Amino acid sequence: MNLHKLIEILQVQTVSYEQFRMFAKIIREVKSIRDCNFYTHKGNIYVTKGQADGYPCLVAHMDTVHDIVEDLTAVPIGGNIIGINQATMMQTGIGGDDKVGVFMALECLRLIDPIKVAFFRDEETGCEGSYEADMTFFENCNFVLQCDRQGNEDFVVDASGIELSSSKFQFQIGPLLDVFNYQMVSGLMTDVMALKDLGLSCSAANVSCGYFNPHTAHEFVNIDSVEHCFNLVVSIIDQMGNIKFPHILKETGYWRNSAQNQWHAKSLYCMDCWAEEPTANGYCQSCNEYYSSMTGCR
Ligand SMILES: [Zn+2]
Ligand SMILES: [Zn+2]
Incomplete structure (x- = not known):
């Protein structure tokens, strides 16, 4: 793992709605890596390296929550890196x-072929x-990994109630997670x-x-935890990067009010009886029949 690169990326200041520095840094890095094709779309960057029927894929986000300040210096101290202005x-x-996720994605892009990021x-x-x-x-992605979780032992298979992967994917990856001391958790x-x-x-x-x-x-x-994660990700791609792990979300579970930018829980069960699977209108078949027989309409 390239510690110098990690520090370089950590020193790029970026905050939501003002991430052009990171955007530019990523484009410069991608251009320096062989065999990469990229395009941008709605402020996001998409990179493909090599040619294959199916690709392992990594994603990361370019923003942070930290305001832009006069100076940001990444200071290594006792095996950790902190930020000092x-x-x-x-x-x-x-x-x-x-x-760290951006660093991880760029490092994998440098090392692995084929890959999408x-x-x-x-x-x-x-x-x-x-x-x-x-x-x-x-x-044409076989699976999608994101390195965007604190700590050094979580492998999130369920995010805010949304199932991210198939049992087949989880079964296959289990032994590797054991080796690296990672656990499957909800995130x-x-x-x-x-x-x-x-x-x-x-799967993701x-x-x-x-x-x-x-x-x-x-x-x-x-630093050790970043390296540990990097080794895990490389091992996953090494062992199963060319295998497709299909997974379709059965039930969204949540819906998004984009005007308010909020998530609302949507029941996995009938809004009325909470016992059966809902149909498109939120009520289950038997509740629909019950109510429509009462009102004569649907
Ligand atoms: Zn965050
Ligand atoms: Zn994040």
């Missing part, structure tokens, strides 16, 4: 969420970029969840990538 000598969030804007404001994803890009909203919500037809997961205390000035990145 040299102008004030105050600690500031280093933005490992999700610069996508970078999304404005995840922190409600997955705005990924909700406008070009879904055709993902049609929160992030880009892979948005992609599933939009109908992504392969969100992986702990070594940042801690995200969204605070005390955030730090643990």
Whole structure:
């Protein structure tokens, strides 16, 4: 793993709605990697390396929650990296969420062939970029991994109630997770969840990538944990990168009010009896029949 590159990426300042520095940095990096084709669409970046029928895929988000300050210096200290504003000598969030994910995606792009990688804007404001994803890009993806989870042991298979992968995918990946001391857990909203919500037809997961205390000035990145995650991701792609793991979301579970940029729980059960599967109008078959027989209409 290239520590110098990690520090370089961590020093790029980026915040939601002002991520052009990171955008430009990524484009420059991608252009320096052989055999890469990229395009941008609605502020997101899509990269394909090599040629294959199916690709392993990594995604990351380009924004952080940390405001742009006079200076951001990444300071390695005791195996960790923190952010210091040299102008004030105050600690500031280093933005490992999700610069570590950006680093991971770029490193994999350098090392692995074939591979697809996508970078999304404005995840922190409600997955705005990924909700406008070009879904055709993902049609030939075998699975999609995102490194956008704090810590060093979580493999998120379920995000905000949205199932991200098939049992086959989880079964296949289990032994590798054991080797790397990762556990399958439920997690929160992030880009892979948005992609599933939009109908992504392969399995996906969100992986702990070594940042801690995200969204605070005390955030730090643990170098060993980043390397550990990198090795896990490379091993996954090595062992199963060329296998397609289809997975279709059976029931969305949530719907998004884009005007308010909020998520609302949608019941997995009939709104009335909470016992059976709902039809399109939210009521189950038997409740529909019951009520329509009462009112004479539907
Ligand atoms: Zn975040
Ligand atoms: Zn994040």
